[in-house]
Structure formats: C-alpha cells, structure tokens
Amino acid sequence: MALPKIKFTQLFIDGQFVDAVSGKTFETIDPRNGEVIAKIAEGDKDDIDLAVKAARHAFDNGPWPRFPPSERRRMMLKFADLIDQNMEELAALDSLDAGKLYSLGKLVEIPNAAEKLRYYAGAADKIHGSTLKMSGQLHGYTLREPIGVVGLIIPWNFPSQMFTMKVGPALAAGCTMVVKPAEQTPLSALFLAHLAKLASLPDGVLNVVTGYGHSAGAAVSSHMDIDKVSFTGSTEVGRLVMQAAAATNLKPVTLELGGKSPFIIFDDVDIDKVADLAWRAITYNKANPIPIFGEICVAGTRVFVQEGIYDAFVVKLLEKVESWVVGDPFDPNVHQGPQVDEKQYNKILSYIEIGKKEGATLLTGGKPAANKGYYIEPTIFTDVTDDMTIAKEEIFGPVMSLMKFKSVEEAIKRGNATKYGLAAGVMTNDLNIANTVSRSIRAGIVWINCYFAFSDTLPYGGYKMSGFGRDMGMESLESYLQTKSVAMPIHNSPWL
The missing domain is CATH 3.40.309.10 (Aldehyde Dehydrogenase; Chain A, domain 2)
Known part of the structure; x- marks a missing residue:
C-alpha cells in the first residue's frame, strides 16, 4: 500500500496549527528501518503555557462547559464518525510511527478509538447530582461539575486508542484539555486534533502539544492552571508526575503505570x-x-x-x-x-x-x-x-x-x-x-479463562505501583467531575 502523506507536524493550540515558540523540531522515526518520517514541532514550557491559556479561556469563558449536554454529545459523535471515515489513514499513521500492524489498526484499534468517544458521548447528558433531605429544615442538593482544565499525557503503545480513552470522558464532563502525546508517536494525535476541529469543537477545548516528556510533559504536570492530570506510562515517570502535581497546586492525578502480570x-x-x-x-x-x-x-x-x-x-x-x-x-x-x-x-x-x-x-x-x-x-x-x-x-x-x-x-x-x-x-x-x-x-x-477482555464499560487501572484511578467505564468519567453541595433553608425555617 502507499504510505500516508504526513499532513500535520505543528502544535495544535486554540484551534490552529502553529510552530513551537522556540522554532525547534524533533524527528519522528519509522521503526521498520530507523529512517526519519517527518520533523515535528518540539513544544516545551512556553508552548504548554499557551495551550493552557487557551484551554483556561475556553473553560472559563467559552461555550463548551455551558453547552447543553446534548450539544456536547452531538459534537463527540461527529468526532467519532470522522475517525471512522479516516480509519485507514489513522491506522497507517500508527503503523508508520509505532510499528503497529496495519490490518489490526483497521479492524480493531481505530474502530475502538471511535467507539470510546461514542461511549462517553452517551454519558454526556446523564451527569447529574442528588437531592438531599437535610435535618433542621434545610434543603440540599449536589451538582456534578467539570473539574476544569486537564492535562492528558498518553503513551506510545496505543496512540489513537489512548487519545480517545482520555479525551472522551474529559469532553463528556465538560472539561477543556491539553494533550501531550508520546514523542515517539505524535502523528495520529495531531491528525485527531484536525478531526476535532472538523467536528466543530470550539477553539481551545482540545489542544495538542508534541514534545519530550522531560520538558513538555513536565510542564503539564507542574502547571498551576491545570486542574487534573491523567498519565499513562512508566512507574518511574508516574512518580515524577505525582511529585510535580503535589508541589504546585495539589491537582488530582490519575496514574496507569507499569505491570508484571x-x-x-x-x-x-x-x-x-x-x-x-x-x-x-x-x-x-x-x-x-x-x-x-x-x-x-x-x-x-x-x-x-x-x-x-x-x-x-x-x-x-x-x-x-x-x-x-x-x-x-x-x-x-x-x-x-x-x-x-x-x-x-x-x-x-x-x-x-x-x-x-x-x-x-x-x-x-x-x-x-x-x-x-x-x-x-x-x-x-x-x-x-x-x-x-x-x-x-x-x-x-x-x-x-x-x-x-x-x-x-x-x-x-x-x-x-x-x-x-x-x-x-x-x-x-x-x-x-x-x-x-x-x-x-x-x-x-x-x-x-480469557485475556485482554477489554470493554469501554470495564474500568481499567492498577493496584500498588501500577498506579491508581481508573480509565474506561463510568469511573473514568467521575474522575473528571467534582461535587458541589448546595444547601438552603426551607420557608419558615429557623435558619431564615
């Protein structure tokens, strides 16, 4: 088959493809032969700052968290449809960049990436709180609100699936985000950012900054204006992510780390x-x-x-x-x-x-x-x-x-x-x-009596040094939400 033309090599920030502030690039390598596929924009702290600023503006002032949930669902379903329509190109990018089997990508991995978006799109309009009967003539209820701007750091072994596994629940919850793909496999993440734009996601909702873990990834973990980080990767790097989050604004962290099953x-x-x-x-x-x-x-x-x-x-x-x-x-x-x-x-x-x-x-x-x-x-x-x-x-x-x-x-x-x-x-x-x-x-x-029996409905995560928190399932959606309690006195209550 003809190899795909590389269309997107720049950072995706605030709805636009842009060069890195430094002007630097890095090479992404074809593992079949060790040859250079393309030169990719090398984002670092300055670029993460710009991406977070865009995501923060989109969250604080933009329509995404304020859309009727049905509108978020509609755009997410359109995003999923676009993934299906570009299945062969996405599968080829992951084969070229990560060495994954092209046939497997077409038959399984790219369709599964689209289905993850559909799964969470179906949950977007089913997020609700509870009504509480309080003592002392008080009425209470809870609101389930998006946690804010999230940083999503994804690994190289399942580039497209990991992208939608983390982006899906964040979008459904009403969050905005900065995605840092692995430096080994940036191509499909940038193509998916292009599809998100075609799906009419508002500018700033989804930003993709390519670059190295020690610079761009570290900047995500330590950024004061990021409200949560979800990381999949090694236990050693997961420890650094957790330390950086704790040392800054105590942002919650979800870690899916190593295993020896x-x-x-x-x-x-x-x-x-x-x-x-x-x-x-x-x-x-x-x-x-x-x-x-x-x-x-x-x-x-x-x-x-x-x-x-x-x-x-x-x-x-x-x-x-x-x-x-x-x-x-x-x-x-x-x-x-x-x-x-x-x-x-x-x-x-x-x-x-x-x-x-x-x-x-x-x-x-x-x-x-x-x-x-x-x-x-x-x-x-x-x-x-x-x-x-x-x-x-x-x-x-x-x-x-x-x-x-x-x-x-x-x-x-x-x-x-x-x-x-x-x-x-x-x-x-x-x-x-x-x-x-x-x-x-x-x-x-x-x-x-089975293995790799995955499902979008089945929570996935670890014990011990394999991390904490869960991807997939409704447990993943919950990690992008926070609970606000509201209390008020009932009429003629002594609280008045």
Missing part, C-alpha cells in the same frame, strides 16, 4: 487452547490476529504453569513460535512488527542478556530478527526464578518467563510477589479455584 495456568485446562491464549497474553498489540509485541502494560509476561502439564505446555508453546512471522507491519501475512524505537529495542535486548547471565534458560528467540529496523525474535525463558530481573522488572517487549508451581496457595503467593498490580490471568475449569485466586490476586483486573 501473572498468567496462572492450572492443570485442568485444555493445553492447546491455553497455550494459544498464553501466547496472545504476551504478544497482544503488535501481533495478528489480535495479539507491539509485549508492548502493553498488562502483558502476561510471568507465566506460571502447574507442574503436571508444564512439559506438554512448553511443547505446544513452541509450536506457536515456529509459525510466527516477524516483519513489516504493512504486510498482511506478518504476525509481529518492530519495537517502537531504538531505545526500546536496545532495552529489550539488554534484558534478554541479563536473563541469560542470571541463569535462566533461553528456550527460543533472544536475537534481532532483521538487519535493519527494530525487530526482535519472540523470546521465551524457562528455569526462571522469582528473584531474577526478568521476572521482576517490566521489559515491555517480546520476552516471556515460564515457571512451574504446585498448589493454589503457591500460585497466589508467587503471583502477588511483585511491586506491580495491574492485571492477571487465571486459567482453570474449577470454579472454586477461579473464585479463590481472582479474589486473592492483588490486581486491578483479573481475567478468568
């Missing part, structure tokens, strides 16, 4: 089916049909297999690897595209070397999969112990750690032996085991 397989399952599911649990995001290989926070990278079926499971897993095709994400026959950039590529390879040095057995993979570009072979380690680095740290790439266990109690203990708590998978046909383990694992989402 256990995928626990009991010996009463169908090995063929579960081996396929386990493979998807590590390959989802850059693989076909719906499985950037391991580049998702909830990837089931710690696979615990009950000892009775362990050897047979390994055989089935290797069969999956043998038919796996790594290559150009625009090729429909490819299962796995490249990692997002050179930094991530080198990081993954370094973890593989650490795994070998610490005594894990390299069952398959472990090497670059092409002479150019950021391709890595799918990698499986056996003989992994819980204290090994590859079992403790988030690798964010195609590396699976296989481990044996004996009992339910051992599986729970080892599954929880991590600083993270984002997700978990439990594979069993025993209802008692399923209930026991799902209630005992400390994670924000537990999938039983």
Whole structure:
C-alpha cells in the first residue's frame, strides 16, 4: 500500500496549527528501518503555557462547559464518525510511527478509538447530582461539575486508542484539555486534533502539544492552571508526575503505570487452547490476529504453569513460535512488527542478556530478527526464578518467563510477589479455584479463562505501583467531575 502523506507536524493550540515558540523540531522515526518520517514541532514550557491559556479561556469563558449536554454529545459523535471515515489513514499513521500492524489498526484499534468517544458521548447528558433531605429544615442538593482544565499525557503503545480513552470522558464532563502525546508517536494525535476541529469543537477545548516528556510533559504536570492530570506510562515517570502535581497546586492525578502480570495456568485446562491464549497474553498489540509485541502494560509476561502439564505446555508453546512471522507491519501475512524505537529495542535486548547471565534458560528467540529496523525474535525463558530481573522488572517487549508451581496457595503467593498490580490471568475449569485466586490476586483486573477482555464499560487501572484511578467505564468519567453541595433553608425555617 502507499504510505500516508504526513499532513500535520505543528502544535495544535486554540484551534490552529502553529510552530513551537522556540522554532525547534524533533524527528519522528519509522521503526521498520530507523529512517526519519517527518520533523515535528518540539513544544516545551512556553508552548504548554499557551495551550493552557487557551484551554483556561475556553473553560472559563467559552461555550463548551455551558453547552447543553446534548450539544456536547452531538459534537463527540461527529468526532467519532470522522475517525471512522479516516480509519485507514489513522491506522497507517500508527503503523508508520509505532510499528503497529496495519490490518489490526483497521479492524480493531481505530474502530475502538471511535467507539470510546461514542461511549462517553452517551454519558454526556446523564451527569447529574442528588437531592438531599437535610435535618433542621434545610434543603440540599449536589451538582456534578467539570473539574476544569486537564492535562492528558498518553503513551506510545496505543496512540489513537489512548487519545480517545482520555479525551472522551474529559469532553463528556465538560472539561477543556491539553494533550501531550508520546514523542515517539505524535502523528495520529495531531491528525485527531484536525478531526476535532472538523467536528466543530470550539477553539481551545482540545489542544495538542508534541514534545519530550522531560520538558513538555513536565510542564503539564507542574502547571498551576491545570486542574487534573491523567498519565499513562512508566512507574518511574508516574512518580515524577505525582511529585510535580503535589508541589504546585495539589491537582488530582490519575496514574496507569507499569505491570508484571501473572498468567496462572492450572492443570485442568485444555493445553492447546491455553497455550494459544498464553501466547496472545504476551504478544497482544503488535501481533495478528489480535495479539507491539509485549508492548502493553498488562502483558502476561510471568507465566506460571502447574507442574503436571508444564512439559506438554512448553511443547505446544513452541509450536506457536515456529509459525510466527516477524516483519513489516504493512504486510498482511506478518504476525509481529518492530519495537517502537531504538531505545526500546536496545532495552529489550539488554534484558534478554541479563536473563541469560542470571541463569535462566533461553528456550527460543533472544536475537534481532532483521538487519535493519527494530525487530526482535519472540523470546521465551524457562528455569526462571522469582528473584531474577526478568521476572521482576517490566521489559515491555517480546520476552516471556515460564515457571512451574504446585498448589493454589503457591500460585497466589508467587503471583502477588511483585511491586506491580495491574492485571492477571487465571486459567482453570474449577470454579472454586477461579473464585479463590481472582479474589486473592492483588490486581486491578483479573481475567478468568480469557485475556485482554477489554470493554469501554470495564474500568481499567492498577493496584500498588501500577498506579491508581481508573480509565474506561463510568469511573473514568467521575474522575473528571467534582461535587458541589448546595444547601438552603426551607420557608419558615429557623435558619431564615
């Protein structure tokens, strides 16, 4: 197919595409070959100031928070329709910028991005408070009001979906916003800003500032006129975001951070089916049909297999690897595209070397999969112990750690032996085991006999160092609202 023409490379502030104040640009790189795709405006603190000023004016004086909710819903639905109408171009931009499979983008990710807007558009006119019967001849009620200007910092692994996942509830609530996409994947965010303009969102409601995390992202976190920050990314950066928010105006923060999810397989399952599911649990995001290989926070990278079926499971897993095709994400026959950039590529390879040095057995993979570009072979380690680095740290790439266990109690203990708590998978046909383990694992989402079962209605977020707050579901909408209580005396009340 013909690669998309890059149409938007400037910042989007107050309804217009503009250069960075400094005039600086940075290069966004094609992970298939390491070549430059385009030069993008490099926003920093001065540009964030301008974007926040526009968002603040749009919130304090503009129509968006004051629109009838049905009008917000109408514009959000138009925005979603425009995403559908430009599905192929958006999918191609994410493939070109992030190495994601083009076929997967068209079939799943871009349609899901549009559906997230529709989900929250449907909630825009259903935000309401409560009427309260107070003591002492007083009448009370609550108002649910938008929190204000929000900063949305999104990662590179799901550029379009993460954009609408955060923008959707903020728009429905009546907030205005500044979006800072990952520096690795700015192209689709800028294109989506263009579509928001076509959908008639008022100027200043949605602003997109591209740039680096240490400059533009830090300016969002610490800005006095931003009322809330939602961040998805690493635990290390999440800690910095939280510190910056606390050090300035104590703005609330939603953090969806790293993970090291256990995928626990009991010996009463169908090995063929579960081996396929386990493979998807590590390959989802850059693989076909719906499985950037391991580049998702909830990837089931710690696979615990009950000892009775362990050897047979390994055989089935290797069969999956043998038919796996790594290559150009625009090729429909490819299962796995490249990692997002050179930094991530080198990081993954370094973890593989650490795994070998610490005594894990390299069952398959472990090497670059092409002479150019950021391709890595799918990698499986056996003989992994819980204290090994590859079992403790988030690798964010195609590396699976296989481990044996004996009992339910051992599986729970080892599954929880991590600083993270984002997700978990439990594979069993025993209802008692399923209930026991799902209630005992400390994670924000537990999938039983499935994995990556996402839905716009299902809240998503973590325990422990995987963060707090929730994306998706109505819980996400609530985080962009605040409650105001109003009290008044009833006629002839002694309060008069």
